[in-house]
Amino acid sequence: MSMLKRKREKAKMSQWDLARKLGVHAQFVSNWERNVCSVPLKHLDKVSVYLDIPKKKLLQMRVDRYQEKLRAKINA
Numbered sequence: 001m002s003m004l005k006r007k008r009e010k011a012k013m014s015q016w017d018l019a020r021k022l023g024v025h026a027q028f029v030s031n032w033e034r035n036v037c038s039v040p041l042k043h044l045d046k047v048s049v050y051l052d053i054p055k056k057k058l059l060q061m062r063v064d065r066y067q068e069k070l071r072a073k074i075n076a
Contacts, residue, residue, distance in 0.1 A: 005033040007051040022046055038062040 008018055008029070015033070019026040022043050031037045039047050039058055048055040 002033045002035065003053075004039075004051065007053055008033070011051055013050070018047075018050060021050060035065065038065045 008015070013021075015026045015029040019029045022029075024043070028037075032039050038061060041062075044055055044058050047053065048058055
């Protein structure tokens with residue numbers, strides 16, 4: 001289970017609840033939790049507050065995801 005999902009569940013929110021607060025579709029929240037994509041920069045502040053995750057941690061997750069994509073392209 002992803003850290004984002006654990007934090008969301010700990011906050012007693014469904015994907016739909018979080019999506020509504022952010023003004024996005026619930027599928028976006030699902031994609032973030034499944035590491036299909038990263039939380040967009042414009043939502044980092046709110047996600048940080050709603051899920052009690054330090055903004056620095058969310059930024060590091062974005063960096064890690066980007067590095068994974070680059071490694072996959074280099075190794076392809």
